[in-house]
Amino acid sequence: MGILSFIIFTPLAGALLVLILSSAQSKYFKIIALVATILQMIFGIMLFSDFKYGTQLLKTPDGTETVAYGINNPDTFQFVEKGDWISINLGNYGILDIDYYLAVDGLSITMILLSALVFFVSVIASWKIEKNLKGYFALFLLLDMAVVGVFCALDFFLFFMFWEIMLLPMYFLIGIWGGPRREYASIKFFLYTLVGSVFMLLVMVGLYFSVIDPALTAIQAGLVQPGADINAMKAAVLEVQKLLAEGKLSPAVQVHSFNMLHMMNTSNLVPGSIFAVGGEIFGYSARLIAFMALFLGFAIKVPMVPFHTWLPDAHVEAPTPISVILAGVLLKLGGYGMMRICYGIFPEGGVYFCYFIGLMGLISMVYGAFVCLAQTDLKKLIAYSSVSHMGYVLLGMASLETVGMNAAMFQMFNHGTISAMLFLLVGVIYDRTHDRQIPNYRGLATHMPQYTAMVMIAFFASLGLPGFSGFVSEAFTFVGAFNSTYIPKWMAMVGTITILLTAAYYLWTLQRMFFGEVWFKGGDHWRHELSEINRRELTALIPLAAVTVFLGIFPSACLDLMSTSIGYMTQATIENGHKLLEQVSQMAVK
């Protein structure tokens, strides 16, 4: 068991503990959840302090030292945990091999840290939950496990399993502890995400049949003995890949694999299989279709316009801590999945569809911001602002440019902290009055000055004011998009309208709700109920605000962790993407 297993399964242990205890001891449940998330944070910090990045070198298994970039090179991943999980001999169909494969690189480290932070904050926000605590915290911790698991998994099957596990607690957390329309919202969320999962499942199965694990195949084919030294193994792998390309490898000795890193290496593709280079479905490139299918699956999660309408419903109905998790972490799974899986396994899709992705990102940004401007429900406004802000991620990714890609990843992190703050803040007044309508409040700045101060911090952070981390990622997104040779310049230029619209809806909200004379729709009753933000709520908010400000001033603290990996990934995507596209077009000519 390595540290990653601890990070993933600490919450699960907590969940089991909650389930074992009787409901009579419900006061301990939140303590257990809190301890589990704090432990997870501690493991996260340990992970962070041992993580090698930038020029720090990593020892590879064969004794050399290398820069730890990860992405598609198994030797450069860190904290690797790999073990056989399922292995079934399917006779002529080869051998089914599923690994328990966890590892971290620059792409996942920040997401793991973000998850740990957001789940910790959400536990604090869950303090006031009263209904069925046992069920709530058990599901909550299960969700925690699944989310972190997704970020750590490098085996597609394992990834998919965590991905699906995540759906279940989320469904119940919204459906049981949510607002008035919770059933509609939870089913919508569930089904919508499931549609994405179906795409993913199909592509996964196709990939499984198309990819072999060269090392295991070599052993199976008798080219090398198990436990041979590293150089012999490498030679055998090359030999297997050569045999495979020449079509001399019998299907019976082919060990198929769900290992993502094998999927990223086109030498491991079985010629003639569906996702081999040149494979076709209905006359279209199967690999491009697979990219699109995966992309749409993840795009639902991001969410990308027009697949975003589950989000406002889910957010509005979900209880505050679940909204925080939803916006803070769950949306990032989409963007992470795109980078790790879509761009990683099908790089030519990233090159081929860059215009489309950039355009959809741009539409999400601008459209989301316009919709925000018309909202009267504060939570809905913030939900739509998530749509707008996650659009930056797509635009940055589409740029296929180092700055843009870094910005996309950084924007995900920043949106995680900032939107978590925003949802916590909405929760503060909703807890007190059970009303979120903007026109029902006026002059909160006079009535709740500290609360207003926190709201202003969160709003200005979200509208991309310099000094807050959101500015850096948004500015870099535009730099990347403008410098990109893949998407046209006007996309970045039009995109900048978003920063004006974002400022408009936040400042308008400030003007309507917080400034002016004190007036509440609920009159004196509300005036009484609306007590100043309390210490518990501040405890949840301040770490997030601190991270936001710190990264606004020292963005390197986060960017350095990822930039090596992302620079490498960008380069790999472009080079491999062009190469594959070229190969396909040459095949077409033949």
Add this chain to the structure above:
Amino acid sequence: MLPDFLEIIKPLAGDSITTMAAIILILPLVTFVVLIFVGNNLPRKGDWFATGIMGLCALLSFIVFFNVWGNQEEHHVRFDWVNLGSGIGSLLPLKFTLGLMVDSMSAIMLVVVTFICFLVHLFSIDYMHGEEHYNRYFAYLGIFTFSMLGIVLADNLLLTYIFWELVGLSSYLLIGFWFKKEAPIRANKKAFLINRIGDIGMFIGMLILFLQFSTLDLSALKILMTESTFEQGKWIITLSSGVKGQVPVTHSLDAFWLTVAGICLFCGCVGKSAQFPLQVWLPDAMEGPTPVSSLIHAATMVAAGVYMVGRIFALLSVDALTVIAFIGMITAFMAAYSAMTQTDLKRVLAFSTISQLGYMVMGLGVGAYDAALFHLVTHAFFKCLLFLTAASVIHAMHHVEHELHHHGKHVHFDPQDMRIMGGLRKKMPVTFWTYFVGTMALAGIPFFSGFLSKDAIIVGGWGWADEMSGNGSNIYYLVPVVGFLTAAMTAFYMGRQMFMTFFGDFRLEKLSEDAKGAFEHVHDATFWMKPALVCLALFTIAPVFVPSLNPVNLTNGHSSWFMHTISIPKAVTPDNNSYISKETLSGISKEHPTSHAPAVTPRQLSIIENAHHRHHAGLVLSLIIGIGSILLAYVFYGSYTKLGPLSKEKIQLVHARITSEESIPYKISYNKWYMDEIYHVVFVQPTVYFSEFTSWFDAKVIDGVVNLVARLNVILGNLSGWFDRWVVDGAVNLSAYLSGRLGSVTRRFQNGDIQSYFIYMLAGVLLVFVFKVIW
């Protein structure tokens, strides 16, 4: 020799000057943090703490200034902020550097900002005394000073942009300081949003420069711009990373992007310095406390746009500069025209600020860089002074209102309305005399600082028009002509304000019976207000800037110590040489060698020379216009003061004498060219409608489709349920039924009667036999 890119943007260690600059920068931030968190617990809520720190900043700034002023060297500290490794397909590093740079220009700005800020702090102690959130006021001033100093010291456009937005924030906070009132919270939102429009332009400009040069460092940009070449309409720069054997990288863009970049960057100035067409936010910003208007919306922040354009002056192409000159001209004229009919004390000054900023921008556009920045400095002092005297008047009027209420007389009036003022000079001598000095400077009367700089700008514009019209078009002469016209309007509206406010009778007393005796309650500036007024007034007289008593020198900006040191930077855009006029080609006159000569391009030199020729004519014209317009104001508004018992109707009657309020020119002026109304109809409302449409579209169309798909699925489910129940299950049930029926038929045979079994058997055998036979 290719420029070594790594060398150009390498980290720099800095020296004692930059360290001191960093301290000056950080100190106001410390004030902010301290006052926000513990301000309420400090003695007097920390006002003296803040003022003291500001004083210290001012002191340090003077030290920096005396060390740096006049030296050509730049004190520069720089470090890597973000390093993203190397870019795709090149070994050039993707680096964002940040740092501070101190040269003569930033040193004088340091002094101007910190010194004025200190005086405003001092003034505010009395002015804001007793306000709710008193500590917050000083905290906001702290974060404002921090961000403003950041703009001054930034060595990099990205850093400038960062502080640019932060001054926007502090402006937002300070305009909305009285956040319970409706007007301020509308005004601050408007200010922030309109500024953001400009900022977007500036940001796009930065994107273009970064695309081409891979850095935004100002000194690096200058070097790289010098190294750029223009061939066949392409703007080309070749960068080398300095690593041996490595292929240099060439970036190429269409040449017009350079002009686009210049104009886009200028957009930032258009927003922040309230230039046409984004000037509409500044008059509304007067809703903030008056010392704030004085510091931020007159002296410093609004000038940041001019300063920024000054910083990138060398990168601006001739076309971009022409656009800038005309925008400045339009702004100066429009605002001055609006100022002539305003009745609010502060609004007149607000419009005059816009107008003066227009002058500065025009100055930059015509290449009179030194004059424009000189005007920035002189304007900072006299405009701050004017606003503080206005604050003093408003303070007094508030006091009057308060006292009347105290005596049970409930008179409601707007303490900023000039129509109810008059004769205040008798009760407020210090305020009046300092105001007088400021007015003289703004109106462009000789021997006051404003004359020196404004004259230099207009004359510069004249010289520029001479040069530009070399291509046969006389349209460029519009700039100096409008410049003079605006000067005339400026002197007129300032004279009008002076006569309405300080001369004649105190008209409030005539407004109603209750207001009788109100004049007795008028008091002069209080103890802590006076030093600021006197100090600023001192910095408004010409001899402070021209160390001479010779009246010829005292009316010539070029003889000031400022313009001796701040010289026009050499334009490095290549098109500077393509506009050389006949005069320039025929040889530049050697008679008037100026200090600028060696460092500028022939085109720039030609403009300077032309301006020099126009100097005397310009001087005389300015003089006549300035004094003449004030006299004109006296003719119109001097009599305004001598009226007897004054009612609102009578006031209007007086106005009718000058110009009818119904007349279109009057309305256009009073309503600020109706720009607010136009923008509301053209931009704001459509945006709101469109947002409502998108929201509807989202809920009904997109979500409608989703729900429709869901409903179709339910229908499909019901259909298949029906099919399952009636067809599939029906078939099953049918077969069960049929076998049941069959069973009940065959059951009859099993009746337990042996005889009938025999008959069945026989029948069966018979049947088989018959079958066999027939077959």
